Amino acid sequence: xxxxxxxxxxxxxxxxxxxxxxxxxxxxxxxxxxxxxxxxxxxxxxxxxxxxxxxxxxxxxxxxxxxxxxxxxxxxxxxxxxxxxxxxxxxxxxxxxxxxxxxxxxxxxxxxxxxxxxxxxxxxxxxxxxxxxxxxxxxxxxxxxxxxxxxxxxxxxxxxxxxxxxxxxxxxxxxxxxxxxxxxxxxxxxxxxxxxxxxxxxxxxxxxxxxxxxxxxxxxxxxxxxxxxxxxxxxxxxxxxxxxxxxxxxxxxxxxxxxxxxxxxxxxxxxxxxxxxxxxxxxxxxxxxxxxxxxxxxxxxxxxxxxxxxxxxxxxxxxxxxxxxxxxxxxxxxxxxxxxxxxxxxxxxxxxxxxxxxxxxxxxxxxxxxxxxxxxxxxxxxxxxxxxxxxxxxxxxxxxxxxxxxxxxxxxxxxxxxxxxxxxxxxxxxxxxxxxxxxxxxxxxxxxxxxxxxxxxxxxxxx
Numbered sequence: 001x002x003x004x005x006x007x008x009x010x011x012x013x014x015x016x017x018x019x020x021x022x023x024x025x026x027x028x029x030x031x032x033x034x035x036x037x038x039x040x041x042x043x044x045x046x047x048x049x050x051x052x053x054x055x056x057x058x059x060x061x062x063x064x065x066x067x068x069x070x071x072x073x074x075x076x077x078x079x080x081x082x083x084x085x086x087x088x089x090x091x092x093x094x095x096x097x098x099x100x101x102x103x104x105x106x107x108x109x110x111x112x113x114x115x116x117x118x119x120x121x122x123x124x125x126x127x128x129x130x131x132x133x134x135x136x137x138x139x140x141x142x143x144x145x146x147x148x149x150x151x152x153x154x155x156x157x158x159x160x161x162x163x164x165x166x167x168x169x170x171x172x173x174x175x176x177x178x179x180x181x182x183x184x185x186x187x188x189x190x191x192x193x194x195x196x197x198x199x200x201x202x203x204x205x206x207x208x209x210x211x212x213x214x215x216x217x218x219x220x221x222x223x224x225x226x227x228x229x230x231x232x233x234x235x236x237x238x239x240x241x242x243x244x245x246x247x248x249x250x251x252x253x254x255x256x257x258x259x260x261x262x263x264x265x266x267x268x269x270x271x272x273x274x275x276x277x278x279x280x281x282x283x284x285x286x287x288x289x290x291x292x293x294x295x296x297x298x299x300x301x302x303x304x305x306x307x308x309x310x311x312x313x314x315x316x317x318x319x320x321x322x323x324x325x326x327x328x329x330x331x332x333x334x335x336x337x338x339x340x341x342x343x344x345x346x347x348x349x350x351x352x353x354x355x356x357x358x359x360x361x362x363x364x365x366x367x368x369x370x371x372x373x374x375x376x377x378x379x380x381x382x383x384x385x386x387x388x389x390x391x392x393x394x395x396x397x398x399x400x401x402x403x404x405x406x407x408x409x410x411x412x413x414x415x416x417x418x419x420x421x422x423x424x425x426x427x428x429x430x431x432x433x434x435x436x437x438x439x440x441x442x443x444x445x446x447x448x449x450x451x452x453x454x455x456x457x458x459x460x461x462x463x
Contacts, residue, residue, distance in 0.1 A: 013207050013223045018147040023229040025204075029144055032203045033137040034159040035195060036100050040130050041163025042170075043107050043189050045296075045321070047072060047123070049171030049314060050182040052300035054116075056310060057179045064116055069297045069420040071120040075127020077413030083132020084139075084406015088399060092140035093205045096133060100195060103129025107189030111182075131413055135392070135405035142393040143206045143401070144226070147459070150394070152332045161324035161382050168318040171300070176311045208398040269396070269404055277395045278404065280449050285412030287446035288348070288388060291355065291439040292381055294419030299374070302432060306362060316367075320374035324382035331383035335390050339457040344387035344450040350380030352443035359436030384446075394456045 020026075051065045079099065087095045106125040113119035142150060170188060175181035210219035269278045299320070303313030327347075334343040354376035361369030396404035426435045 013211060013219050016223055017144060017207060017226060020146050020226055020230045020232070022146065022149060023226060025226045025229040026144065026146075029141060029203060033096070033141050034162075036096065036133060036137055038159040038163035038166065039100070039104070039189075039191055039195060040133060041160040042167045043103065043126065043130060043163075044072070045164040045167030046170060046185055046189065048297045048300050049167065049175050049317075050185065051297070052304055052310065052313065053175050053179075053182045055301060055304070057182075058116070065301075066420045066424055068116065068119055068123055069293070070417045072123040072127040072130070073293065073413050073416035073420070075124040075129075076131030077127075077410045077417060079128040079131030079133075079410075080135055080406045080413055081410030082128075082406075084135050084402045084404070084410070086132070087136045087139060087402030087406065088209075091205050091209055092136055092143070092402065093203050096136045096140060096203070099129040099133040099136065101129070103127075103133070104190055104195070108187055110189070111184070111186035127413075131410065132406070134389075135409045136402060138389045139393045139402045139405050140203075140206055142390075143208045143398070144204070149336060150390075152336050152390075160385060161321075161328045164324055164382075165318075165321050168314070168321040172311070172314040172318045176314060208401075212398050268400055269407060274396065274400075274404075277454060278408075280453050281392055281395060281404075281408045282411045283449040284344070284388060284446050284453075285392075285408045286415045287442050287449065288381075288384060289412040290415035290419045291351070291442045291446070292385070293416040294423055295355065295358075295377065295381075295436070295439055297420050298423050302362070303370075305427075306432070316371060316374070319371055320378050323375035323378035327379035327381070327383035328386045330379075331386035334383075335387055336457065339455045340387055340391040340394070341451060341453050341455045344384055344391060344453075345447045347380045347384035347387060348443050348447035348450055351377060351384055352440040352447065354380055355436045355440040355443060359433040359440070362432035362436070388450075391453060391456065394459075395454070 047069055051068060054068075055065055083095055083099055103126045106122055106129065110119060110122040110126065113122055170185050174185050174188075178184075204222045204225070205218070207219045207222050210216070210222070268274070300313050300317045303316055304310055306313075308316065331343060331347060334346075338346070354373050357373035358370065358377055361373050392405045392408055393401050423435060426438060
């Protein structure tokens with residue numbers, strides 16, 4: 001049976017979190033999850049440069065190398081769905097740390113691959129960890145962020161642009177140095193395994209998760225830590241939840257009923273009160289994944305195919321990638337001013353225009369147009385990603401938040417599997433222009449679906 005969407009009682013633990021200012025504890029949580037995101041992005045971005053070099057050093061054709069990227073995304077699809085379910089059962093913190101450890105170790109092992117087949121297997125394992133980590137991280141941060149700045153914090157937590165810029169730097173500085181440059185680059189991916197130890201020891205568990213499992217004393221302890229960090233007088237007071245209407249304390253039996261653990265089922269995401277928003281957010285995830293990964297995984301290789309030397313194509317990719325940083329910054333600001341729906345839709349429309357411009361620039365052979373339109377594509381597309389990760393966890397109640405975010409991301413990964421495989425035949429059919437016109441059309445459909453989502457700016461997370 002579907003859970004009725006409602007807000008927590010006034011002065012509950014979650015309400016106390018919502019009233020806090022941004023504290024050092026929030027900053028620590030943001031850094032802990034954000035660096036994990038950056039390392040994830042580093043891994044995904046790096047494979048685009050690896051593919052470009054392997055096409056030269058291993059003389060592998062585009063069709064074979066497209067499976068290297070798609071194998072990782074296949075793992076991400078499974079990892080996102082399973083990771084979300086585990087986060088709702090075991091906790092956000094544990095799953096977050098374990099997934100970082102898994103994909104960090106597998107990335108390091110990928111550096112030893114001696115054939116495309118071995119690399120495919122290892123990239124699939126990398127994807128399992130990577131796919132599970134991303135929705136879990138955004139869920140954890142959204143459940144701690146104060147209501148009035150929740151969207152901005154979740155966008156800023158997505159340090160994806162920082163990691164992708166890092167991969168572009170390594171791609172430019174390390175990979176062209178030798179035929180085995182891609183191996184050295186992948187070895188840097190072991191860093192997440194080390195980071196996972198720090199994450200496991202320092203990050204708090206979600207208060208909403210702890211309450212949903214009946215672990216109220218642990219939840220109270222976490223809230224008091226955040227209140228102490230804020231320096232509020234309430235940190236030392238005896239907090240007793242009060243009813244949503246009036247000042248009378250909630251009876252223990254009533255509080256237990258409100259917070260009673262409920263069995264999570266994936267089909268609950270399509271209960272009558274959640275069906276429309278689940279269908280819409282799944283559609284947005286699918287369409288954005290298709291165009292983003294179809295374009296950016298192949299970008300260095302497309303530039304090489306256009307006649308640019310390997311080093312020059314990596315340099316252009318680095319310049320284009322730098323535009324992701326202001327895209328995230330703009331999105332972080334606008335999600336609280338315009339709202340999630342308008343911000344996401346606007347950035348997706350901008351992505352469509354930039355994709356079409358890139359396709360025409362590739363046909364004309366204009367370096368300036370390729371760089372300018374590529375930077376606009378980075379700016380708008382990464383801003384859209386930030387808004388997407390902000391809105392997704394807000395759509396679901398606590399017991400389904402991890403599952404809802406993970407299943408949407410997992411469904412989207414199906415498109416990221418298909419997109420790299422479809423790039424070679426689309427190039428044969430109509431060249432770069434057709435390829436990026438297809439991406440532009442997909443972005444337009446994504447914008448339409450995003451615009452139909454409910455606007456949840458400033459509203460409390462439902463329990």
